[in-house]
Amino acid sequence: MSEKDKTKFIIYALGIFFCYFYFGILQEKITRGRYGDEENDDGTRGERFTFALALVGVQCIVNWLFAKGMLLVKPQKKDETHPGYYASCSLTYLLAMVSSNMALRWVPYPTQVVGKAAKPIPVMILAVLIGRKSYPLSRYLCVLTIVLGVVLFMYKDGKTSSVDEEHLGLGELLLVLSLAMDGLTGAIQERMRSSSAPSAQQMMLAMNGWSSAMVGVALIVSGEAASFMQFTLRHPELFWHLTTLALTGALGQLFIFLMVSGFGPLACSVVTTTRKFFTVLCSVLIFGNSLIPRQWYGAVMVFAGLFGDMLINKKPSVAPQAAKKPLLKEEHNSQ
Numbered sequence: 444m445s446e447k448d449k450t451k452f453i454i455y456a457l458g459i460f461f462c463y464f465y466f467g468i469l470q471e472k473i474t475r476g477r478y479g480d481e482e483n484d485d486g487t488r489g490e491r492f493t494f495a496l497a498l499v500g501v502q503c504i505v506n507w508l509f510a511k512g513m514l515l516v517k518p519q520k521k522d523e524t525h526p527g528y529y530a531s532c533s534l535t536y537l538l539a540m541v542s543s544n545m546a547l548r549w550v551p552y553p554t555q556v557v558g559k560a561a562k563p564i565p566v567m568i569l570a571v572l573i574g575r576k577s578y579p580l581s582r583y584l585c586v587l588t589i590v591l592g593v594v595l596f597m598y599k600d601g602k603t604s605s606v607d608e609e610h611l612g613l614g615e616l617l618l619v620l621s622l623a624m625d626g627l628t629g630a631i632q633e634r635m636r637s638s639s640a641p642s643a644q645q646m647m648l649a650m651n652g653w654s655s656a657m658v659g660v661a662l663i664v665s666g667e668a669a670s671f672m673q674f675t676l677r678h679p680e681l682f683w684h685l686t687t688l689a690l691t692g693a694l695g696q697l698f699i700f701l702m703v704s705g706f707g708p709l710a711c712s713v714v715t716t717t718r719k720f721f722t723v724l725c726s727v728l729i730f731g732n733s734l735i736p737r738q739w740y741g742a743v744m745v746f747a748g749l750f751g752d753m754l755i756n757k758k759p760s761v762a763p764q765a766a767k768k769p770l771l772k773e774e775h776n777s778q
Contacts, residue, residue: 452706456714458698460721462691467552467722469688473498474547478678490674492681495545497671498688499537500658503651505689509696510648522645524635529646532631533653539624540654542617549614553723553734553742554596558618560719560745561593563752565626585752592744595737643700720746 477489492498546555567578567586635641641649662668675681702714723742727734734742 448705452702455698455702455705459695459702459714460718462695462698463715463718464722464725466688466691466695467556468725469684469691470544471547471552473681473684473688474544475551478674478681490678491548492674493548494667494671494674495541496658496661496665496667498544498685499540500655500662501685501689502540502692503537503654503658505693506696507648507651507655509693510644510651513644513700514648517644519642519645522639522641522649524639524641524645524649528631528635528638529649529653532628532635533650533657535624535627535631536650537654537657539621539628542621542624546614546617546621550618553727553738554614555618556719556723557596557742557745558593558615559621559625560749561589561622562625562629563749564590565622566629569626569630579755581755582752585748585755588748588751589745592741592746592748595741595744647696 473492474495477487477491479489481490482488543555543559546558550558563586567582571577632646635646662671699715720742723734
């Protein structure tokens, strides 16, 4: 690797690290923090942000604009993918994001990151059951390591407060739902690639466009749009938080795109997985989400399994076009 390539790699890696690091901080601040200083009936102060649909909607709109900008800068051939694929894929993609964001109301950010890191599990299960694929034993061992790590991390000790008992397991259940939707999203994306082979930017544009439309309808029908606007007017600082969250997510996607196109999906996977581990560490240090030794062991097992799975999947050579296709998976998984 030349000095120029090394410099590019460092810049792209740092871009991914810092963008998604700040993205994670903002996401936890928005979903688990409180706005205002009014005293509530239970003695707490401030309002909680509970508008998961609106949060996802903002991200989808900015992602759509970002993808549109990339296609304007670098036009591509017409996307001939059937709209039905995009509609179904967008629905599962949307449900995965909403479930993941809602889970943060009941689980700390490290739990969400480690839980979402188990994405290879539903992808492999669906590939075996639906796609009738077979995998080498080493891949099953890696996934088993991830499963055991997640179990160690998620396992709740005996004592819980009366408040926690009311929502016991709800956050974890939402993470499981999010993982299941991730698996379905991956399966539909594979079907799209085999039928019409859209580029990553085209998939990103179409999926976020469909998702934005679906969220818009849901916001209006549920009445959340009006409540969200009122909440934002009461707490103007939220507008800055949401804008920064969406922009850091979009910039992170840009660096991921540059990393995949310049150095391949394996290098990008290593960087994004390493980033997630440090995000967990920083969340512990910044927000006081303390982890007991068992959870640290579980987190290490999860990321060790992920690294092992990536190394097993390493390809000897990657064609330029093929190198771009994993972008959407990486982008979605990074959040």
